[in-house]
Amino acid sequence: MLALQKVRPGSGIELRRLPKISEVLAGEVLIRTEATGICGTDLHIAEWTPGYESMQSAMPVTLGHEFAGTIVSTGSAVDGRFIGTRVTVRPSVTCGTCDACRAGDEENCTGRRGIGIGRNGAFASHVAVPFANCVVLPDGLDFEIAALTEPMTVCAEAVDTGEVKKGDRVLVLGPGFIGQGIALFCDAAGASEVVICGHNDAARLKTLNELGFANTVDTAGTTLSQALLPFLARGKFDVVIEATGAPQVIPEALASLKKRGILVVAGIHPRPAAIDLTQLVRNHQQVRGSYRAPIATWHRVLNYLAANQDRVRRLITHRFDLADAEEGFALARDKIASKVVIRHPQD
Ligand SMILES: [Zn+2]
Ligand SMILES: [Zn+2]
Structure with missing residues (x-):
């Protein structure tokens, strides 16, 4: 073979x-x-x-x-x-x-x-x-x-770790497959708004548009905070989920997160990120890592995939x-x- x-x-x-x-x-x-x-x-x-x-x-x-x-x-x-x-x-x-x-x-x-x-x-x-x-x-x-299934369980685990619930506004950083799956599970959890950011990532952001996510942002030629202005004008996000593996986005991710919000880190990072811990403390924010999902999540994800084949096929x-x-x-x-x-x- x-x-x-x-x-x-x-x-x-x-x-x-x-x-x-x-x-x-x-x-x-x-x-x-x-x-x-x-x-x-x-x-x-x-x-x-x-x-x-x-x-x-x-x-x-x-x-x-x-x-x-x-x-x-x-x-x-x-x-x-x-x-x-x-x-x-x-x-x-x-x-x-x-x-x-x-x-x-x-x-x-x-x-x-x-x-x-x-x-x-x-x-x-x-x-x-x-x-x-x-x-x-x-x-x-x-x-x-x-x-x-396996990468989708990673996505589901990240959304679970962020405790995304009905009505939440969620920012997803990274429009690759993991970011796309995270967006789908945020939607399934009842998020009222899912904004997905990429950097020089037109093709994959377009895939997200085709999946029904209109709020996509490309930070090429600008900064994340600048690109997010129209969304931040309505308030900071309840949850931010990072799937970029780019440590430099972490400070901006925290700046986009509301008080007592949760930042989920799901990317694999080549080096440490710099975090202003005093800001973190004053804002009561939480940073949580997310990785492999338990077996119960596999069964839930398989049922989700079976029920949403046409959407997921995109x-x-x-x-x-x-x-x-x-x-x-x-x-x-x-x-x-x-x-x-x-x-x-x-x-
Ligand atoms: Zn893999
Ligand atoms: Zn062993």
Whole structure:
């Protein structure tokens, strides 16, 4: 089978031909992959930006951690009746042997390995995963939409962390896929206004307009506070959710947030941000980090996706077969695409 792999540290990824997976471990299942999303993490790994050094011990490793497919065989400890089940997969695999795992506290596992990062992933026609990581798809949910589940749980977690509720005015910084998903979940939570900011990001802001979000702002050639003036004239925001990974936006984000408001930080930042803590104190503001979502959120997100397929499908702006994955990576890198989905003609 073809597989898109990280072969060695340094810039680059390789499309390689590997033997088909013939056997899986007792607690694992073999999935025939149908759709795999390209994530910002995949771009970082391809470009080899700092922070992924621990992957080296797993190389060569097949990338791809946002995916959906069908179980085609089961390990000896898994009920064979699950063959034919359509699933998506939680990519974080706990070790089962560290102190936290043995105490039943898997959330704090210190030996996690990510599917498509620390072990083989789903930029291939087949992938072996622990059955415990599989989440069954609702009937009628398309595979390509189901492949968005993992990043959409990240979006839902950010909105939950911000406690967005009916009537809230929310500012979303960053119009990429995560910002787009956050906007959708703010809308679903009943926000009265969702303003989304990008910087030199016309294509992805246009996707947001097509999703029904009229309040988009491009800060190219201006500052965030300047661009937000028409909105701030009606008052500061109840919640600000950051999905840019740009630390310089944090002070302006806090300046746009009302007293006792919540700033959710969901981006991965290459360096620390400078915060005026005295202002933070006087404004009673909270800064909260948001990352991986609990399993309950996965079920909620899957139901949301099944109920909103036509709207969510607009987030998928490009589709490629695995053989042309490099082209998809280039589009995602250039901020042209929202989500690029790789399809897997079976070979
Ligand atoms: Zn991802
Ligand atoms: Zn563990």
